[in-house]
Amino acid sequence: MELRLYDTLRREKRPFTPLDPARVRMYVCGPTVYDFAHIGNARPVIVFDVLFRLLRHLYGAANVAYVRNITDVDDKINARAAEEHPNLPLNEAIRIVTEKTERQFHEDVDALGCLRPTVEPRATEHIAEMKTLIERLVAAGHAYVAEDHVLFAVASMPDYGRLAKRSLDEMTAGARVEVAPYKRDPMDFVLWKPSKLGEPSWPSPSGIAAPGRPGWHIECSAMSWKHLGETFDIHGGGVDLVFPHHENEIAQSRCSFKTPVMANYWMHNGFLQVEGEKMSKSLGNFVTINEELDSWGGSVLRFNMLKTHYRQPIDWTQAGLKESGREISRWAEAIQHDLEVDESGRDAIVEALADDLNTPEAITRLRGFYRNRDFAALSAGMRFFGISIGVESIQGRKHKRLYVEPGQYTITGQPVLLKVIRDDGSVVEIDKDSKQKIEQLVDARNAARKAKNFNEADRIRDELHAMDIELEDNKDGTTTWKVKR
RNA sequence: GGCCACGUGGCGGAGUGGUUACGCAACGGUCUGCAAAACCGUGUACCCCGGUUCAAUUCCGGGCGUGGCCUCCA
Known part of the structure; x- marks a missing residue:
């Protein structure tokens, strides 16, 4: 079976060939842990969980490394910590916020039927690797020190902007970036910056005396390097990360290691809207995974997400969830009568998914099994898909939507x-x-x-x-x- | 303003250069004391305008619309 994946860098679907079939390597940008994850955060988690399962099936579970980072150093975290625990020292408050949020994140995505990644590295545990990369970049002339910052010099990389398909000229033309006087080029971005008093800080690289902290993008270059190597197979995340985050990761890693690529396949899931509108706190339509789990079981949320192909935009609506809930409930009731598993069901799903994760096609096949009353195949297919049928997976925590049979109660x-x-x-x-x-x-x-x-x-x-x-x-x-x- | 996507039947949503996607809802039927459920069946859609072609929803160009990015954001 040939796996084909769409690569954002080349804008085409092409056969997937791992660098090393005995160690298939995937990196996905994970959460910044300062608040409940929202339903938009759930999309990449679910989508790349499906890919993880598929890769494990094709190459063997022991031969796939899936790294999803946890960002635990960030301005938003600092702000949240100071707000929630004004009486504690900032670093202690930060630890409380990040640990609590991380636990919550795990509970949420577990309920969505997602397997844990092979490694979930934390940014703060990879400061040494970040500093090594930064010093390499400075030594190679790709970065420079200015006013206690280290900045990446975008002009030093001829094909900077290739992932986002935009040239340096185009970007500079519409520049709305921070005009810091110490930048050589307006598009230069921060690798390391000085910490204010009380903020988390580490001894700085490159001869800077003042303590500092890393910029946003460098952590992913450091953690993917540490856990996957200088180049690897798949790098994933939401489309909104294409620029600047992934573009800058590529710049950092390729210029550090002098490699032609950072990852061979760049995969990006589409954006999510809620009831036809952009999800935002100001509009009051901010939906967290946790809230949704009150109303709908994890399987319903997962199924609803996978009904749309991962690269398409998705409109997250209650009407859609209701439809998904109804369909999953029917399947669950049918499968209860048939505990056998027919692996041909799994194979049919694998075949559909091998075409750039065509989850809608996979669901169409599951529907065929249901229609033909082939519940053993349906059961196997759903299992591969990560959709479980226990009561808690079908129903929300607060609402009970299934009927009970009188007498059995x-x-x-x-x-x-x-x-x-x-x-x-x-x-x-x-x-x-x-x-x-x-x-x-x-x-x-x-x-x-x-x-x-x-x-x-x-x-x-x-x-x-x-x-x-x-x-x-x-x-x-x-x-x-x-x-x- | 620049760049990148997307636009399919009432709704959700694949796919394809020429043949019924699929699901939900709706409608008709079978079954049922009634009703529901279940099952069977029905529906001929692809934003607009050009172009290429024997043939375009599918390829190319333009327009319109929606969204994303360019600033923290999945």
């Missing part, structure tokens, strides 16, 4: 009381007493039906209907009830 073995948020937003809660009453009425109706007293049976149906309960008479003679949508 369970959803897949878990005792549960129902709380349903209906389509119109109203809430129906089923407690022990109302459940008992419902079941009494159901029994009474079935007795009436048995006696062919259909007027009475219909009257009871209406009575339950008024309580927002709908009945379904199953083929096997049982009656199921559920809360009206």
